[in-house]
Amino acid sequence: MDAFSDLIRGVRAHGSLFGSSTLSPPWALHFVDGAPLTLCTVLTGSGWIVPEHRPPEPLRARETIVVRGPGTFTFVDEVGTRAEPIACGEHCATPEQGGTRHRRGWHDDGGDDRGGDVGNGDAGDGGGGDGATTLIVGAYPVRGEISRRLLDALPVVLRVDAGGTADPVLDHLAAEVAVDTPGQQVVLDRLLDWMLVCTLREWFDRPGGEPPAWWAAQRDPVVGHALRLLHAEPAAPWTVAALAERTGVSRSTLAKRFADLVGEPPLTYLTRWRMTLAADLLVEREAATVADVARTVGYSDPFGFSAAFKRVRGINPSDFRRTATIPSLE
Numbered sequence: 001m002d003a004f005s006d007l008i009r010g011v012r013a014h015g016s017l018f019g020s021s022t023l024s025p026p027w028a029l030h031f032v033d034g035a036p037l038t039l040c041t042v043l044t045g046s047g048w049i050v051p052e053h054r055p056p057e058p059l060r061a062r063e064t065i066v067v068r069g070p071g072t073f074t075f076v077d078e079v080g081t082r083a084e085p086i087a088c089g090e091h092c093a094t095p096e097q098g099g100t101r102h103r104r105g106w107h108d109d110g111g112d113d114r115g116g117d118v119g120n121g122d123a124g125d126g127g128g129g130d131g132a133t134t135l136i137v138g139a140y141p142v143r144g145e146i147s148r149r150l151l152d153a154l155p156v157v158l159r160v161d162a163g164g165t166a167d168p169v170l171d172h173l174a175a176e177v178a179v180d181t182p183g184q185q186v187v188l189d190r191l192l193d194w195m196l197v198c199t200l201r202e203w204f205d206r207p208g209g210e211p212p213a214w215w216a217a218q219r220d221p222v223v224g225h226a227l228r229l230l231h232a233e234p235a236a237p238w239t240v241a242a243l244a245e246r247t248g249v250s251r252s253t254l255a256k257r258f259a260d261l262v263g264e265p266p267l268t269y270l271t272r273w274r275m276t277l278a279a280d281l282l283v284e285r286e287a288a289t290v291a292d293v294a295r296t297v298g299y300s301d302p303f304g305f306s307a308a309f310k311r312v313r314g315i316n317p318s319d320f321r322r323t324a325t326i327p328s329l330e
Contacts, residue, residue, distance in 0.1 A: 003215075006231045020177040021134070022134045023045075023134075028083040029086055036069045036141065037142060039064060039138045039192065040059060040135065041136050042133055044132070062162035146277065158203050159203075216261065223254075226246075231273070234270065240254060240255055275297075278297045278305070279324075294306075
């Protein structure tokens, strides 16, 4: 298990809002839900993403933009468009509730006017009519403290140009939204997951970028190996000596290299990661005692665990559990 896989595991398209809209200008779709992450890409045509309190971002064919909530954003044909904004959220995306052509895993053939059109192109050809723009959007619920660490590494708006590893995924998306077949939502969910992973990989690896320390450190043969061990076995009784032995270097080499690349000593990283895991377990496993959670993340002594949790999180485990809400960033 690598660090990125661990952090993104709570960012899943299961139950996400998925939409495919073919739009003819003018248009203005206001995405009002403020989802933790929203991925937008266009198969054909172009438009502008206008985030709340941020400058507009052009979105051209096969480019992708990811917007981090809780702010809302609008997708428009041009900046200053004359179109009246249409509020798009969960309700307007559900066919039974008669929304616009922004649907949850549902194919609009362009001839059905239920709920009012946002364009007059043909959404059934996967490519749009003349001059039309075909938008693909997926809004992700994000669960728990683990995935919060991934969100904290992202800007409010990030873009990835066309021509990268996500292009084959776009081809599959275009084919899938052009038909209505059993199991379509499951396929779309998995394609969106694939698309998001490809997009974030490319953004972290972009020339001149500043990815989080853990991302770059994963490429190092020593520190990357150590990170994989800590994420695969977080409850193991790790010491710097044990970790150095497993990675095949001396304790001093591992300690210096890890601190230089990750920005903190290995056991400090491990403690913070254990407390992140524990925070989610405290909320998700209501029947588990604090002692149960402590053992799960590698502490035989619940008092030692509670002290570490308060030191890292600023609150003791019992109070955290009482004050925590649904384990989601929606």
